[in-house]
Structures are given as C-alpha cells and as structure tokens.
Amino acid sequence: MEESAGLGRRIKRYLLTGIIILAPISVTLILLLWFVSLVDYVVGPIIVALIGYRIPGLGLITAFFVVFLTGFLSTNILGRQLLFVVEELFLHIPVLNFLYRTAKQMTEAFSSRDKMPFKSLVMIEHPGPGVRKFGFLTNHVRLEAAGGPGEEVAVVYVPTNHLYLGEIVLVQADKVTEMGLTGPEGIQFFLSAGASLPRVLTKRC
Incomplete structure (x- = not known):
C-alpha cells in the first residue's frame, strides 16, 4: 500500500x-x-x-x-x-x-549573470513565527524613519506560483538565512517543486 x-x-x-x-x-x-x-x-x-x-x-x-x-x-x-x-x-x-x-x-x-536579479536562495520566517519560506534575495535597502534611526533590510522575493507570481517581503537583514545556493540553483529548486533540493541543507548564518 x-x-x-x-x-x-x-x-x-x-x-x-x-x-x-x-x-x-x-x-x-x-x-x-x-x-x-x-x-x-x-x-x-x-x-x-x-x-x-x-x-x-x-x-x-x-x-x-x-x-x-x-x-x-x-x-x-x-x-x-x-x-x-x-x-x-x-x-x-x-x-x-x-x-x-x-x-x-x-x-x-x-x-546577464552580472545582472541576475536572484542573488541567492534564502529562508525567512514568514508570515509568522514557526513558518519558514524559501525566497530569492534580490537586494538590500535601508529603511529610515523621520527623526529616528534607520535599519538595514533585505528584499526577498517569495514565489507563490513557481516564479511567475510572488510577493516582495522586506525582512530584517539579520533575520535572513542564507542556504548556500545560488540564484540559478534556486530557480531549479522552484521549477522542480522542491524535488532538486539535497537531503541535507546547511544554513549559513
């Protein structure tokens, strides 16, 4: 069975x-x-x-x-x-x-490999504690509040329909976990619905 x-x-x-x-x-x-x-x-x-x-x-x-x-x-x-x-x-x-x-x-x-928008595959805690999602790190920006200190945030693209559609999530830079996979490897991961991932993933904090 x-x-x-x-x-x-x-x-x-x-x-x-x-x-x-x-x-x-x-x-x-x-x-x-x-x-x-x-x-x-x-x-x-x-x-x-x-x-x-x-x-x-x-x-x-x-x-x-x-x-x-x-x-x-x-x-x-x-x-x-x-x-x-x-x-x-x-x-x-x-x-x-x-x-x-x-x-x-x-x-x-x-x-162009130099202009590849997906720099690496990362893991973030989203939309809440205990829930982790894979996404592509695309950029780093600084959020600044009027009269207050700013913070460095990472721009992560989280596909919701196998790359074609997705959401852009701004995450605190220190909350983004690098998975040691390149952008092209991440694309392969999503196109295979996760089947191409190795059995063991090593987080790079």
Whole structure:
C-alpha cells in the first residue's frame, strides 16, 4: 500500500515538474509563432503585390532576417544610433513605454549573470513565527524613519506560483538565512517543486 502511494506521489511530482518546465517553453514558442505570423501578415501582402504570388514560409524567413539584422546593427555605431532612436520612440509612447521598459529589464536581468536579479536562495520566517519560506534575495535597502534611526533590510522575493507570481517581503537583514545556493540553483529548486533540493541543507548564518 505504501509502495503504491509512493509511486502515486512520484508520478504526480513528475507530471507537475514537467508542466512547470514546459510552461515557459510553451509561452516562448507561442510568442515566437505570434511574431512570425505578425511579420507574415505585414510583409505577405507587399510581396504578393510585387511578384504576384505568396511565398510559403516567408514570415519565418523575414522574422529570422529581422532578428539577425537587429543583432548586426547593435554591433556598430551607426546601427546603435538607429536602435537608440527607435527605443526613444517607444519610450515616449504611453503604455507602450511601460511594456517596453519592463520587457527590456527582464531580458537584461535574465540574460546577464552580472545582472541576475536572484542573488541567492534564502529562508525567512514568514508570515509568522514557526513558518519558514524559501525566497530569492534580490537586494538590500535601508529603511529610515523621520527623526529616528534607520535599519538595514533585505528584499526577498517569495514565489507563490513557481516564479511567475510572488510577493516582495522586506525582512530584517539579520533575520535572513542564507542556504548556500545560488540564484540559478534556486530557480531549479522552484521549477522542480522542491524535488532538486539535497537531503541535507546547511544554513549559513
């Protein structure tokens, strides 16, 4: 009976882990297909008007060319100036400027190890005594009260839905327990629903 229950738990864990891992991949593919379709929708009629017939796969070829050209332009001074003008245009359009800035910050953060937002995996006592949660240490800030002494606090991001959603908790710096795991290792921990954690965790006070 216990063996059957253990097998059921493993199957459930594997299914959950598979869904969590495939979810961001699926979103990426959906966005890629949307971009290719958009390019095909815009460029397709122009090509038909010029040569009289539609070319299969034109959207994919054009999308690849656009991405390649953008990368090429970013490597020379003239191209960087052109991209800067386009970026400034986006930043001066209401709503679009917020979306563009947010997307750019997220892309830069996760594509650069130096800018990785999740510095390390930590453990905090939250929301009350006796309850511990894992989270990512993202920053240290100083809280200062008017006319009173300030205190150093740690900014901890606690995921509530496997990285996609979460809450930001300000914790006294000395109440944060380092677990000796890096940001990428912490991401692996959450994506595997905790299955990737070693049997023994050593707290670093």
